[in-house]
Amino acid sequence: MAPFFFGGVHPRGYKELSCEAPILPIKPKIVSIAMSQHIGRPCAPLVSVGDIVTVGQKIGDGDGLCVPVHASVSGKVIAVEPRPTPSGTEGLCVVIENDMQDTLCPDIHKRDSVAELTPEELTAIIREAGITGMGGAGFPTSVKISSGMGKVDTVIVNGAECEPYITSDDRLMREAPEKIAGGIRIIQKILQPERTALGIEKNKGKAIASMRAALPEDMELLELRVRYPQGAEKQLIQTVTGRQVPPGGLPAAVGCAVFNVATCKAVYDAVYEGMPLVRRAVTVTGKAIARPSNFLAPIGTPYADLIEAAGGFACEPYKILCGGPMMGIAQHSLDCGTIKGNNALTCFAQEDNHEVETPHCIRCGKCVGVCPMRLMPLQLNKAVQRSDLAALDKGNVMDCIECGSCAYICPAGIPLVQSFRTAKKLLRDEQAKQKAKEAVK
Numbered sequence: 001m002a003p004f005f006f007g008g009v010h011p012r013g014y015k016e017l018s019c020e021a022p023i024l025p026i027k028p029k030i031v032s033i034a035m036s037q038h039i040g041r042p043c044a045p046l047v048s049v050g051d052i053v054t055v056g057q058k059i060g061d062g063d064g065l066c067v068p069v070h071a072s073v074s075g076k077v078i079a080v081e082p083r084p085t086p087s088g089t090e091g092l093c094v095v096i097e098n099d100m101q102d103t104l105c106p107d108i109h110k111r112d113s114v115a116e117l118t119p120e121e122l123t124a125i126i127r128e129a130g131i132t133g134m135g136g137a138g139f140p141t142s143v144k145i146s147s148g149m150g151k152v153d154t155v156i157v158n159g160a161e162c163e164p165y166i167t168s169d170d171r172l173m174r175e176a177p178e179k180i181a182g183g184i185r186i187i188q189k190i191l192q193p194e195r196t197a198l199g200i201e202k203n204k205g206k207a208i209a210s211m212r213a214a215l216p217e218d219m220e221l222l223e224l225r226v227r228y229p230q231g232a233e234k235q236l237i238q239t240v241t242g243r244q245v246p247p248g249g250l251p252a253a254v255g256c257a258v259f260n261v262a263t264c265k266a267v268y269d270a271v272y273e274g275m276p277l278v279r280r281a282v283t284v285t286g287k288a289i290a291r292p293s294n295f296l297a298p299i300g301t302p303y304a305d306l307i308e309a310a311g312g313f314a315c316e317p318y319k320i321l322c323g324g325p326m327m328g329i330a331q332h333s334l335d336c337g338t339i340k341g342n343n344a345l346t347c348f349a350q351e352d353n354h355e356v357e358t359p360h361c362i363r364c365g366k367c368v369g370v371c372p373m374r375l376m377p378l379q380l381n382k383a384v385q386r387s388d389l390a391a392l393d394k395g396n397v398m399d400c401i402e403c404g405s406c407a408y409i410c411p412a413g414i415p416l417v418q419s420f421r422t423a424k425k426l427l428r429d430e431q432a433k434q435k436a437k438e439a440v441k
Protein backbone atom coordinates (compact mmCIF):
# COMPACT_ATOMS: atom_id res chain seq x y z
CA MET A 1 0.00 0.00 0.00
CA ALA A 2 1.27 3.46 -0.90
CA PRO A 3 2.11 5.81 2.00
CA PHE A 4 -0.88 7.62 3.44
CA PHE A 5 -0.93 11.40 3.17
CA PHE A 6 0.21 13.56 6.07
CA GLY A 7 -2.29 15.24 8.41
CA GLY A 8 -6.03 15.34 7.94
CA VAL A 9 -8.98 15.03 10.31
CA HIS A 10 -12.03 12.86 10.99
CA PRO A 11 -15.09 15.14 10.97
CA ARG A 12 -18.48 13.51 11.47
CA GLY A 13 -19.94 12.69 8.06
CA TYR A 14 -23.69 13.40 8.33
CA LYS A 15 -23.99 11.53 5.02
CA GLU A 16 -26.94 9.57 6.38
CA LEU A 17 -29.12 12.69 5.98
CA SER A 18 -29.19 12.37 2.18
CA CYS A 19 -27.31 9.26 1.00
CA GLU A 20 -30.51 7.23 0.45
CA ALA A 21 -32.22 10.07 -1.46
CA PRO A 22 -32.17 9.29 -5.21
CA ILE A 23 -31.17 12.01 -7.68
CA LEU A 24 -34.49 13.58 -8.73
CA PRO A 25 -35.02 16.00 -11.62
CA ILE A 26 -35.99 19.58 -10.81
CA LYS A 27 -37.55 22.13 -13.17
CA PRO A 28 -36.84 25.71 -12.10
CA LYS A 29 -38.96 28.56 -13.52
CA ILE A 30 -35.85 30.54 -14.38
CA VAL A 31 -32.15 29.76 -14.51
CA SER A 32 -29.36 32.27 -13.88
CA ILE A 33 -26.29 31.00 -15.73
CA ALA A 34 -22.96 32.60 -14.76
CA MET A 35 -20.54 33.43 -17.57
CA SER A 36 -17.62 32.60 -15.27
CA GLN A 37 -17.84 29.05 -13.96
CA HIS A 38 -14.28 27.82 -14.34
CA ILE A 39 -10.67 28.70 -13.62
CA GLY A 40 -9.67 30.95 -16.51
CA ARG A 41 -11.23 33.68 -18.60
CA PRO A 42 -14.97 34.30 -18.31
CA CYS A 43 -17.20 33.68 -21.34
CA ALA A 44 -18.66 36.48 -23.40
CA PRO A 45 -22.44 36.09 -23.85
CA LEU A 46 -23.56 34.95 -27.32
CA VAL A 47 -27.25 35.75 -26.74
CA SER A 48 -29.29 38.88 -26.02
CA VAL A 49 -32.47 39.67 -24.14
CA GLY A 50 -35.49 38.36 -26.07
CA ASP A 51 -33.63 35.48 -27.79
CA ILE A 52 -35.28 32.05 -27.70
CA VAL A 53 -32.83 29.30 -26.71
CA THR A 54 -32.88 25.51 -26.59
CA VAL A 55 -31.33 22.98 -24.18
CA GLY A 56 -27.64 22.54 -24.98
CA GLN A 57 -27.37 25.68 -27.13
CA LYS A 58 -24.10 27.54 -26.63
CA ILE A 59 -24.82 30.87 -24.92
CA GLY A 60 -21.31 31.99 -23.99
CA ASP A 61 -17.72 31.32 -25.10
CA GLY A 62 -14.27 32.89 -25.22
CA ASP A 63 -10.60 32.47 -26.17
CA GLY A 64 -7.65 31.16 -24.21
CA LEU A 65 -8.26 29.32 -20.95
CA CYS A 66 -12.02 29.28 -21.40
CA VAL A 67 -14.75 26.73 -22.12
CA PRO A 68 -18.28 27.51 -23.32
CA VAL A 69 -21.49 27.61 -21.29
CA HIS A 70 -24.82 26.34 -22.62
CA ALA A 71 -28.51 26.89 -22.02
CA SER A 72 -29.70 24.37 -19.43
CA VAL A 73 -33.41 24.86 -20.18
CA SER A 74 -35.34 25.95 -23.24
CA GLY A 75 -37.10 29.31 -23.19
CA LYS A 76 -36.56 33.05 -23.50
CA VAL A 77 -33.55 35.10 -22.42
CA ILE A 78 -34.97 37.70 -20.02
CA ALA A 79 -31.76 39.32 -18.78
CA VAL A 80 -28.04 39.50 -19.42
CA GLU A 81 -26.75 41.32 -16.36
CA PRO A 82 -24.70 40.98 -13.15
CA ARG A 83 -26.38 38.68 -10.61
CA PRO A 84 -25.25 36.94 -7.40
CA THR A 85 -23.00 33.92 -7.99
CA PRO A 86 -21.82 31.18 -5.59
CA SER A 87 -18.39 32.82 -5.27
CA GLY A 88 -20.10 35.41 -3.04
CA THR A 89 -19.76 38.23 -5.57
CA GLU A 90 -21.88 39.36 -8.51
CA GLY A 91 -20.98 38.13 -11.98
CA LEU A 92 -22.41 38.47 -15.47
CA CYS A 93 -25.26 35.97 -15.94
CA VAL A 94 -27.62 34.98 -18.72
CA VAL A 95 -31.10 34.58 -17.22
CA ILE A 96 -33.52 32.28 -19.06
CA GLU A 97 -37.25 31.93 -18.41
CA ASN A 98 -37.98 28.21 -18.65
CA ASP A 99 -40.78 27.33 -21.12
CA MET A 100 -40.87 23.82 -19.51
CA GLN A 101 -40.71 22.25 -23.00
CA ASP A 102 -37.10 20.91 -22.75
CA THR A 103 -36.67 21.58 -26.47
CA LEU A 104 -33.28 20.19 -27.49
CA CYS A 105 -30.74 22.14 -29.52
CA PRO A 106 -30.78 20.71 -33.08
CA ASP A 107 -26.95 20.39 -32.95
CA ILE A 108 -27.22 17.58 -30.39
CA HIS A 109 -26.61 14.15 -31.94
CA LYS A 110 -26.02 10.79 -30.30
CA ARG A 111 -23.05 8.60 -31.18
CA ASP A 112 -22.83 4.78 -30.93
CA SER A 113 -19.08 4.37 -31.13
CA VAL A 114 -15.91 6.36 -30.57
CA ALA A 115 -13.67 3.93 -32.45
CA GLU A 116 -13.12 6.34 -35.36
CA LEU A 117 -12.39 9.40 -33.23
CA THR A 118 -8.82 10.55 -32.58
CA PRO A 119 -7.66 11.79 -29.14
CA GLU A 120 -7.65 15.34 -30.51
CA GLU A 121 -11.23 15.01 -31.81
CA LEU A 122 -12.41 13.60 -28.47
CA THR A 123 -10.68 16.44 -26.59
CA ALA A 124 -12.36 18.97 -28.89
CA ILE A 125 -15.79 17.42 -28.12
CA ILE A 126 -15.05 17.70 -24.38
CA ARG A 127 -14.05 21.36 -24.82
CA GLU A 128 -17.16 22.21 -26.85
CA ALA A 129 -19.33 20.52 -24.20
CA GLY A 130 -18.02 23.03 -21.65
CA ILE A 131 -16.81 20.36 -19.22
CA THR A 132 -14.91 21.52 -16.16
CA GLY A 133 -13.78 19.66 -13.06
CA MET A 134 -17.00 18.93 -11.17
CA GLY A 135 -15.43 18.18 -7.80
CA GLY A 136 -15.25 21.90 -7.11
CA ALA A 137 -11.95 23.09 -8.64
CA GLY A 138 -13.53 24.03 -11.97
CA PHE A 139 -10.44 23.58 -14.16
CA PRO A 140 -11.36 23.07 -17.85
CA THR A 141 -11.20 19.30 -18.45
CA SER A 142 -10.09 19.59 -22.09
CA VAL A 143 -7.07 21.66 -20.98
CA LYS A 144 -6.19 19.16 -18.26
CA ILE A 145 -6.39 16.36 -20.84
CA SER A 146 -4.44 18.09 -23.61
CA SER A 147 -1.70 19.23 -21.23
CA GLY A 148 -1.39 15.67 -19.90
CA MET A 149 -1.02 13.96 -23.29
CA GLY A 150 2.29 12.09 -23.45
CA LYS A 151 3.08 12.90 -19.78
CA VAL A 152 0.49 10.91 -17.83
CA ASP A 153 1.04 7.23 -16.96
CA THR A 154 -1.66 7.08 -14.26
CA VAL A 155 -5.28 8.22 -14.48
CA ILE A 156 -6.94 8.51 -11.08
CA VAL A 157 -10.70 8.78 -10.81
CA ASN A 158 -11.89 10.52 -7.69
CA GLY A 159 -14.91 8.98 -6.01
CA ALA A 160 -13.70 9.74 -2.49
CA GLU A 161 -16.31 12.40 -1.69
CA CYS A 162 -14.66 13.00 1.68
CA GLU A 163 -16.40 16.30 2.47
CA PRO A 164 -19.07 15.80 5.17
CA TYR A 165 -22.78 16.02 4.29
CA ILE A 166 -22.33 15.74 0.48
CA THR A 167 -23.68 12.61 -1.24
CA SER A 168 -24.12 13.65 -4.90
CA ASP A 169 -21.12 11.59 -6.12
CA ASP A 170 -22.15 8.64 -3.94
CA ARG A 171 -25.60 8.66 -5.57
CA LEU A 172 -24.13 9.11 -9.05
CA MET A 173 -21.87 6.08 -8.57
CA ARG A 174 -24.88 4.03 -7.44
CA GLU A 175 -27.21 5.27 -10.19
CA ALA A 176 -25.00 5.73 -13.27
CA PRO A 177 -21.96 3.43 -12.88
CA GLU A 178 -21.86 2.35 -16.55
CA LYS A 179 -21.79 5.95 -17.76
CA ILE A 180 -18.99 6.82 -15.34
CA ALA A 181 -17.05 3.76 -16.55
CA GLY A 182 -17.78 4.79 -20.17
CA GLY A 183 -16.40 8.28 -19.50
CA ILE A 184 -13.26 6.81 -17.91
CA ARG A 185 -12.79 4.62 -21.00
CA ILE A 186 -12.89 7.74 -23.22
CA ILE A 187 -10.25 9.46 -21.04
CA GLN A 188 -8.14 6.29 -21.24
CA LYS A 189 -8.43 6.32 -25.04
CA ILE A 190 -7.09 9.87 -25.11
CA LEU A 191 -4.33 9.68 -22.47
CA GLN A 192 -3.30 6.02 -22.93
CA PRO A 193 -2.25 5.56 -19.27
CA GLU A 194 -0.49 2.43 -18.01
CA ARG A 195 -2.70 2.42 -14.92
CA THR A 196 -6.26 3.59 -14.18
CA ALA A 197 -7.56 3.55 -10.61
CA LEU A 198 -10.86 4.67 -9.10
CA GLY A 199 -10.62 5.61 -5.41
CA ILE A 200 -13.71 5.49 -3.19
CA GLU A 201 -13.73 5.92 0.60
CA LYS A 202 -14.62 2.68 2.39
CA ASN A 203 -17.74 4.19 3.97
CA LYS A 204 -19.59 4.09 0.60
CA GLY A 205 -20.26 0.37 0.38
CA LYS A 206 -23.17 0.61 -2.09
CA ALA A 207 -21.23 2.88 -4.46
CA ILE A 208 -18.23 0.52 -4.25
CA ALA A 209 -20.40 -2.50 -5.15
CA SER A 210 -22.08 -0.63 -7.98
CA MET A 211 -18.81 0.64 -9.51
CA ARG A 212 -17.08 -2.72 -9.03
CA ALA A 213 -19.78 -4.36 -11.15
CA ALA A 214 -19.44 -1.72 -13.89
CA LEU A 215 -15.66 -1.35 -14.18
CA PRO A 216 -13.78 -3.45 -16.73
CA GLU A 217 -10.82 -5.55 -15.56
CA ASP A 218 -8.15 -3.06 -16.59
CA MET A 219 -9.50 -0.42 -14.17
CA GLU A 220 -8.61 -0.83 -10.48
CA LEU A 221 -11.02 0.03 -7.70
CA LEU A 222 -9.30 1.12 -4.50
CA GLU A 223 -11.19 1.23 -1.22
CA LEU A 224 -9.65 4.21 0.57
CA ARG A 225 -9.33 4.81 4.30
CA VAL A 226 -11.80 7.40 5.54
CA ARG A 227 -9.82 10.51 6.37
CA TYR A 228 -10.47 14.08 5.29
CA PRO A 229 -9.23 15.49 2.82
CA GLN A 230 -8.72 12.12 1.12
CA GLY A 231 -10.35 13.45 -2.06
CA ALA A 232 -8.03 16.46 -2.44
CA GLU A 233 -6.07 16.02 -5.67
CA LYS A 234 -2.54 15.96 -4.24
CA GLN A 235 -3.50 13.78 -1.29
CA LEU A 236 -5.30 11.28 -3.54
CA ILE A 237 -2.26 11.06 -5.82
CA GLN A 238 -0.05 10.36 -2.82
CA THR A 239 -2.38 7.66 -1.50
CA VAL A 240 -2.79 5.93 -4.86
CA THR A 241 0.74 6.21 -6.25
CA GLY A 242 3.03 7.27 -3.39
CA ARG A 243 4.12 10.24 -5.53
CA GLN A 244 4.19 13.79 -4.18
CA VAL A 245 3.24 16.71 -6.39
CA PRO A 246 5.91 19.39 -5.84
CA PRO A 247 4.82 22.75 -4.30
CA GLY A 248 3.21 24.88 -6.99
CA GLY A 249 3.30 21.90 -9.38
CA LEU A 250 0.53 20.13 -11.29
CA PRO A 251 -0.34 16.41 -11.14
CA ALA A 252 1.10 15.92 -14.66
CA ALA A 253 4.52 16.74 -13.13
CA VAL A 254 4.37 13.33 -11.42
CA GLY A 255 2.69 11.56 -14.35
CA CYS A 256 -0.87 11.73 -12.97
CA ALA A 257 -4.21 13.18 -14.02
CA VAL A 258 -7.19 13.17 -11.64
CA PHE A 259 -10.84 13.31 -12.73
CA ASN A 260 -13.91 13.43 -10.51
CA VAL A 261 -16.57 10.72 -11.12
CA ALA A 262 -19.14 13.37 -12.11
CA THR A 263 -16.67 14.77 -14.65
CA CYS A 264 -16.29 11.28 -16.15
CA LYS A 265 -20.08 10.99 -16.43
CA ALA A 266 -20.16 14.41 -18.15
CA VAL A 267 -17.50 13.19 -20.61
CA TYR A 268 -19.70 10.18 -21.43
CA ASP A 269 -22.77 12.41 -21.91
CA ALA A 270 -20.85 14.76 -24.20
CA VAL A 271 -19.31 12.08 -26.39
CA TYR A 272 -22.12 9.49 -26.63
CA GLU A 273 -25.23 11.60 -26.00
CA GLY A 274 -23.91 14.77 -27.66
CA MET A 275 -25.11 16.64 -24.56
CA PRO A 276 -23.01 19.50 -23.17
CA LEU A 277 -22.66 19.98 -19.42
CA VAL A 278 -26.07 21.52 -18.69
CA ARG A 279 -27.09 19.81 -15.46
CA ARG A 280 -25.52 18.16 -12.48
CA ALA A 281 -26.32 16.28 -9.27
CA VAL A 282 -26.59 18.63 -6.27
CA THR A 283 -27.08 17.57 -2.63
CA VAL A 284 -29.34 19.87 -0.61
CA THR A 285 -28.76 19.04 3.02
CA GLY A 286 -28.08 20.15 6.58
CA LYS A 287 -30.11 20.25 9.77
CA ALA A 288 -32.00 23.33 8.61
CA ILE A 289 -33.43 21.46 5.59
CA ALA A 290 -36.78 19.70 6.02
CA ARG A 291 -36.07 16.84 3.57
CA PRO A 292 -32.38 16.48 2.63
CA SER A 293 -32.30 15.47 -1.04
CA ASN A 294 -30.29 15.02 -4.21
CA PHE A 295 -31.40 16.77 -7.39
CA LEU A 296 -30.42 16.68 -11.04
CA ALA A 297 -30.42 20.45 -11.36
CA PRO A 298 -30.10 22.45 -14.59
CA ILE A 299 -27.03 24.71 -14.29
CA GLY A 300 -28.25 28.07 -13.02
CA THR A 301 -31.05 26.65 -10.81
CA PRO A 302 -31.70 29.27 -8.08
CA TYR A 303 -30.86 28.14 -4.55
CA ALA A 304 -34.35 29.15 -3.45
CA ASP A 305 -35.85 26.56 -5.84
CA LEU A 306 -33.53 23.80 -4.57
CA ILE A 307 -34.47 24.54 -0.96
CA GLU A 308 -38.17 24.62 -1.78
CA ALA A 309 -37.91 21.27 -3.60
CA ALA A 310 -36.22 19.83 -0.49
CA GLY A 311 -39.26 20.72 1.61
CA GLY A 312 -38.06 24.19 2.60
CA PHE A 313 -36.36 25.15 5.84
CA ALA A 314 -37.10 23.03 8.92
CA CYS A 315 -35.92 25.92 11.10
CA GLU A 316 -34.28 29.33 10.77
CA PRO A 317 -30.93 28.65 9.03
CA TYR A 318 -27.78 29.93 10.72
CA LYS A 319 -25.61 29.66 7.62
CA ILE A 320 -25.98 28.47 4.01
CA LEU A 321 -22.93 27.18 2.18
CA CYS A 322 -22.28 26.44 -1.47
CA GLY A 323 -20.50 23.11 -0.93
CA GLY A 324 -19.87 21.34 2.35
CA PRO A 325 -18.87 22.53 5.82
CA MET A 326 -15.09 22.21 5.30
CA MET A 327 -14.58 24.00 1.97
CA GLY A 328 -17.96 25.61 1.30
CA ILE A 329 -18.51 29.30 0.62
CA ALA A 330 -21.09 31.23 2.68
CA GLN A 331 -24.06 32.47 0.64
CA HIS A 332 -25.91 35.72 1.11
CA SER A 333 -28.54 35.41 -1.60
CA LEU A 334 -30.89 32.57 -2.50
CA ASP A 335 -31.19 34.08 -6.00
CA CYS A 336 -27.78 32.62 -6.76
CA GLY A 337 -27.83 29.99 -9.54
CA THR A 338 -25.89 26.71 -9.37
CA ILE A 339 -22.66 26.40 -11.34
CA LYS A 340 -20.90 23.38 -12.86
CA GLY A 341 -18.69 22.82 -9.79
CA ASN A 342 -21.54 23.21 -7.30
CA ASN A 343 -22.05 19.76 -5.78
CA ALA A 344 -24.05 20.79 -2.69
CA LEU A 345 -25.97 23.37 -0.75
CA THR A 346 -25.54 22.85 3.00
CA CYS A 347 -27.89 24.69 5.35
CA PHE A 348 -26.93 24.81 9.03
CA ALA A 349 -29.28 25.29 11.96
CA GLN A 350 -28.57 27.64 14.88
CA GLU A 351 -27.38 24.64 16.93
CA ASP A 352 -24.47 24.28 14.47
CA ASN A 353 -23.20 27.75 15.31
CA HIS A 354 -19.87 27.31 17.10
CA GLU A 355 -18.45 30.73 16.18
CA VAL A 356 -16.34 32.46 18.83
CA GLU A 357 -16.76 36.23 19.05
CA THR A 358 -13.12 37.22 19.60
CA PRO A 359 -10.99 34.14 18.98
CA HIS A 360 -7.42 34.05 20.34
CA CYS A 361 -4.73 31.59 19.37
CA ILE A 362 -3.56 29.58 22.38
CA ARG A 363 -0.52 28.24 20.48
CA CYS A 364 -1.57 24.63 20.92
CA GLY A 365 -0.08 23.68 17.54
CA LYS A 366 -2.97 21.38 16.60
CA CYS A 367 -3.45 23.15 13.26
CA VAL A 368 0.14 22.30 12.27
CA GLY A 369 -0.36 18.61 12.97
CA VAL A 370 -3.38 18.29 10.69
CA CYS A 371 -2.37 20.43 7.70
CA PRO A 372 -2.03 17.99 4.78
CA MET A 373 0.19 20.51 2.95
CA ARG A 374 2.59 20.72 5.93
CA LEU A 375 2.00 24.46 6.30
CA MET A 376 2.11 26.44 9.57
CA PRO A 377 -1.46 27.77 9.82
CA LEU A 378 -0.91 29.66 13.10
CA GLN A 379 2.04 31.58 11.65
CA LEU A 380 0.27 32.23 8.38
CA ASN A 381 -2.72 33.59 10.29
CA LYS A 382 -0.46 36.00 12.17
CA ALA A 383 1.06 37.11 8.87
CA VAL A 384 -2.45 37.77 7.52
CA GLN A 385 -3.24 39.91 10.57
CA ARG A 386 -0.06 41.96 9.92
CA SER A 387 -0.78 42.01 6.13
CA ASP A 388 2.81 40.74 5.83
CA LEU A 389 2.85 39.58 2.20
CA ALA A 390 6.52 38.57 2.31
CA ALA A 391 5.88 36.24 5.27
CA LEU A 392 2.81 34.80 3.57
CA ASP A 393 4.81 34.12 0.43
CA LYS A 394 7.67 32.59 2.42
CA GLY A 395 5.17 30.46 4.35
CA ASN A 396 3.82 29.08 1.02
CA VAL A 397 0.25 30.22 1.62
CA MET A 398 -0.42 29.69 -2.10
CA ASP A 399 -0.03 25.94 -1.45
CA CYS A 400 -3.00 26.03 0.94
CA ILE A 401 -5.72 23.87 -0.59
CA GLU A 402 -8.36 25.53 1.63
CA CYS A 403 -9.36 22.13 3.02
CA GLY A 404 -10.40 23.58 6.38
CA SER A 405 -8.69 20.88 8.49
CA CYS A 406 -6.88 23.54 10.54
CA ALA A 407 -10.05 25.51 11.23
CA TYR A 408 -11.90 22.29 12.13
CA ILE A 409 -9.34 21.28 14.76
CA CYS A 410 -8.67 24.76 16.16
CA PRO A 411 -9.96 24.87 19.78
CA ALA A 412 -9.99 28.67 19.67
CA GLY A 413 -12.45 28.70 16.74
CA ILE A 414 -10.25 30.91 14.55
CA PRO A 415 -11.68 31.17 11.00
CA LEU A 416 -8.36 30.17 9.43
CA VAL A 417 -9.62 29.24 5.96
CA GLN A 418 -11.27 32.61 5.37
CA SER A 419 -8.03 34.18 6.51
CA PHE A 420 -5.98 32.18 3.97
CA ARG A 421 -8.45 32.86 1.15
CA THR A 422 -7.96 36.57 1.82
CA ALA A 423 -4.19 36.10 1.95
CA LYS A 424 -4.09 34.29 -1.38
CA LYS A 425 -6.15 37.03 -3.00
CA LEU A 426 -3.82 39.70 -1.57
CA LEU A 427 -0.78 37.87 -2.93
CA ARG A 428 -2.36 37.32 -6.35
CA ASP A 429 -3.29 41.02 -6.56
CA GLU A 430 0.25 42.01 -5.57
CA GLN A 431 1.77 39.69 -8.17
CA ALA A 432 -0.56 41.13 -10.83
CA LYS A 433 0.51 44.67 -9.80
CA GLN A 434 4.19 43.75 -10.09
CA LYS A 435 3.59 42.21 -13.52
CA ALA A 436 1.77 45.34 -14.71
CA LYS A 437 4.65 47.51 -13.44
CA GLU A 438 7.20 45.39 -15.30
CA ALA A 439 5.12 45.55 -18.47
CA VAL A 440 5.08 49.39 -18.26
CA LYS A 441 8.89 49.41 -17.84
Ligand code: SF4
Pocket residue numbers: 370371372373374375377399400401402403404405406407416417420
Ligand atom coordinates in the same frame (compact mmCIF):
# COMPACT_ATOMS: atom_id res chain seq x y z
S1 SF4 B 1 -3.52 25.73 6.01
FE1 SF4 B 1 -4.77 25.32 4.21
S2 SF4 B 1 -4.13 23.29 3.52
FE2 SF4 B 1 -3.43 23.54 5.64
S3 SF4 B 1 -5.06 22.66 6.88
FE3 SF4 B 1 -5.46 24.85 6.73
S4 SF4 B 1 -6.84 25.04 4.98
FE4 SF4 B 1 -5.92 22.99 4.83
Ligand code: SF4
Pocket residue numbers: 360361362363364365366367368377378381406409410411412413414
Ligand atom coordinates in the same frame (compact mmCIF):
# COMPACT_ATOMS: atom_id res chain seq x y z
S1 SF4 C 1 -5.07 25.29 16.38
FE1 SF4 C 1 -5.84 27.38 16.66
S2 SF4 C 1 -5.29 27.88 18.75
FE2 SF4 C 1 -4.06 26.10 18.22
S3 SF4 C 1 -2.13 26.96 17.39
FE3 SF4 C 1 -3.47 26.67 15.66
S4 SF4 C 1 -4.49 28.65 15.38
FE4 SF4 C 1 -3.64 28.62 17.45
